[in-house]
Amino acid sequence: xxxxxxxxxxxxxxxxxxxxxxxxxxxxxxxxxxxxxxxxxxxxxxxxxxxxxxxxxxxxxxxxxxxxxxxxxxxxxxxxxxxxxxxxxxxxxxxxxxxxxxxxxxxxxxxxxxxxxxxxxxxxxxxxxxxxxxxxxxxxxxxxxxxxxxxxxxxxxxxxxxxxxxxxxxxxxxxxxxxxxxxxxxxxxxxxxxxxxxxxxxxxxxxxxxxxxxxxxxxxxxxxxxxxxxxxxxxxxxxxxxxxxxxxxxxxxxxxxxxxxxxxxxxxxxxxxxxxxxxxxxxxxxx
Amino acid sequence: xxxxxxxxxxxxxxxxxxxxxxxxxxxxxxxxxxxxxxxxxxxxxxxxxxxxxxxxxxxxxxxxxxxxxxxxxxxxxxxxxxxxxxxxxxxxxxxxxxxxxxxxxxxxxxxxxxxxxxxxxxxxxxxxxxxxxxxxxxxxxxxxxxxxxxxxxxxxxxxxxxxxxxxxxxxxxxxxxxxxxxxxxxxxxxxxxxxxxxxxxxxxxxxxxxxxxxxxxxxxxxxxxxxxxxxxxxxxxxxxxxxxxxxxxxxxxxxxxxxxxxxxxxxxxxxxxxxx
Numbered sequence: 189x190x191x192x193x194x195x196x197x198x199x200x201x202x203x204x205x206x207x208x209x210x211x212x213x214x215x216x217x218x219x220x221x222x223x224x225x226x227x228x229x230x231x232x233x234x235x236x237x238x239x240x241x242x243x244x245x246x247x248x249x250x251x252x253x254x255x256x257x258x259x260x261x262x263x264x265x266x267x268x269x270x271x272x273x274x275x276x277x278x279x280x281x282x283x284x285x286x287x288x289x290x291x292x293x294x295x296x297x298x299x300x301x302x303x304x305x306x307x308x309x310x311x312x313x314x315x316x317x318x319x320x321x322x323x324x325x326x327x328x329x330x331x332x333x334x335x336x337x338x339x340x341x342x343x344x345x346x347x348x349x350x351x352x353x354x355x356x357x358x359x360x361x362x363x364x365x366x367x368x369x370x371x372x373x374x375x376x377x378x379x380x381x382x383x384x385x386x387x388x389x390x391x392x393x394x395x396x397x398x399x400x401x402x403x404x405x406x407x408x409x410x411x412x413x414x415x416x417x418x419x420x421x422x423x424x425x426x427x428x429x430x431x432x433x434x435x436x437x438x439x440x441x442x443x444x445x446x447x448x449x450x451x452x453x454x455x456x457x458x459x460x461x462x463x464x465x466x467x468x469x470x471x472x473x474x475x
Numbered sequence: 476x477x478x479x480x481x482x483x484x485x486x487x488x489x490x491x492x493x494x495x496x497x498x499x500x501x502x503x504x505x506x507x508x509x510x511x512x513x514x515x516x517x518x519x520x521x522x523x524x525x526x527x528x529x530x531x532x533x534x535x536x537x538x539x540x541x542x543x544x545x546x547x548x549x550x551x552x553x554x555x556x557x558x559x560x561x562x563x564x565x566x567x568x569x570x571x572x573x574x575x576x577x578x579x580x581x582x583x584x585x586x587x588x589x590x591x592x593x594x595x596x597x598x599x600x601x602x603x604x605x606x607x608x609x610x611x612x613x614x615x616x617x618x619x620x621x622x623x624x625x626x627x628x629x630x631x632x633x634x635x636x637x638x639x640x641x642x643x644x645x646x647x648x649x650x651x652x653x654x655x656x657x658x659x660x661x662x663x664x665x666x667x668x669x670x671x672x673x674x675x676x677x678x679x680x681x682x683x684x685x686x687x688x689x690x691x692x693x694x695x696x697x698x699x700x701x702x703x704x705x706x707x708x709x710x711x712x713x714x715x716x717x718x719x720x721x722x723x724x725x726x727x728x729x730x731x732x733x734x735x736x737x738x739x740x741x742x743x744x745x746x747x748x749x750x751x
Contacts, residue, residue: 303707
């Protein structure tokens with residue numbers, strides 16, 4: 189069995205502001221294995237971003253246990269311990285503009301490794317490598333204001349890759365992008381997953397979830413489902429209850445099936461859906 | 476209008492000026508400004524203008540951009556020009572050109588106004604070519620940080636200061652873009668920024684400033700979290716991707732710029748035309 193990188197048990201979290209408290213996460217128990225590609229789905233306000241911030245120690249759990257790389261973390265965690273974890277767990281946020289520190293692309297990517305206190309030659313190597321992975325090498329000397337949203341977000345991802353973390357959390361990193369930018373970023377994420385990084389993708393776009401190994405659905409601060417994309421998306425009732433939407437391809441297949449066409453509705457991405465439709469057409473002709 | 480702001484607009488091209496160490500650029504920018512103030516005769520001013528043009532050519536920055544950067548200054552230039560012409564304190568040797576009512580315009584007044592314009596133009600072109608256009612903001616703040624490093628021993632927050640500068644420069648285009656967006660949104664709701672008296676216009680700016688401030692605070696908050704997640708914990712133990720090192724080329728450049736002062740003195744002494 190693969191090593192567990194993130195483990196929580198009966199984890200609760202609440203925001204304290206003035207004298208009001210608002211509990212956002214209830215009784216979360218989960219384990220995430222090294223090298224897996226996990227997608228956390230949920231509606232707005234379901235607590236998915238809060239959970240991501242707990243994983244990266246921006247938010248500390250109110251009660252319950254949080255175990256990262258075999259070490260327990262709570263509100264007594266020191267800054268040095270946090271720093272050690274942040275070397276291993278990187279986080280990419282929603283707005284690319286608000287996570288870039290420097291004006292020039294390569295200087296921004298270098299920000300992380302510079303914080304680690306690495307040798308200049310090693311920083312240079314990591315920056316070049318990270319920009320190569322996200323396909324932004326030719327833009328290394330550009331200023332960030334000349335880039336598109338998708339390109340900026342890829343630079344932000346490079347900034348995290350340069351820290352060479354084992355786990356990368358994407359907190360709705362595609363939410364503010366146009367369709368082209370979203371595709372670019374998703375391609376980068378899938379590439380990183382194939383490279384063996386542990387990916388935690390937080391999103392409300394169903395189409396992005398179909399490539400994951402595992403899907404967790406969060407609703408009202410509780411885990412309401414946990415399974416492979418196939419299992420999750422074949423449970424239409426569950427999807428409806430949590431206020432989510434099926435991926436487009438799956439929706440089309442379901443609609444065809446409802447019209448009385450004999451078709452395999454297990455096609456989550458456009459490619460598989462197309463194959464299923466072709467299969468159904470063939471069957472019809474044969475009849 | 477906002478797009479004309481030139482601060483922090485770096486041109487990533489290759490030129491002899493781009494190669495100079497940022498610390499040396501900071502020093503020479505100051506030396507250049509000093510040398511402009513040494514000019515007294517017409518020849519000296521002409522020579523300074525020539526060096527400014529030479530700098531632009533060597534740096535390969537498009538002339539159009541330079542002229543654009545001078546545009547917002549027209550107002551200041553006109554005001555100082557007028558002040559210089561009308562408030563000139565005449566000496567015995569001054570030539571009176573026009574005189575009506577209480578206003579006297581002297582030839583020397585006009586000359587001193589022209590000198591003032593040349594001086595302002597030289598300073599702006601010189602510093603923007605030596606510094607802002609040819610130095611990446613990070614290199615500039617790195618240079619500043621290293622030059623001020625001795626002050627760190629007095630427990631002054633040198634690293635924090637340079638980090639603030641870096642972030643401020645990084646966010647100039649972002650905030651400008653945002654301001655344009657908010658202005659468009661307020662215009663769509665019927666706001667009017669361009670008519671009415673001054674008080675009305677100032678009042679019209681408030682609905683732009685408030686959303687701008689609110690969103691800037693949110694940005695600052697998000698940026699702080701993102702920086703922490705990228706292992707930032709202040710200047711201690713931090714290294715740099717590019718280490719600054721003086722080359723003999725840098726000193727050559729310093730000598731070149733510093734010799735301008737000498738040239739100015741020589742010209743003032745041997746070609747003292749129209750000194751006012």
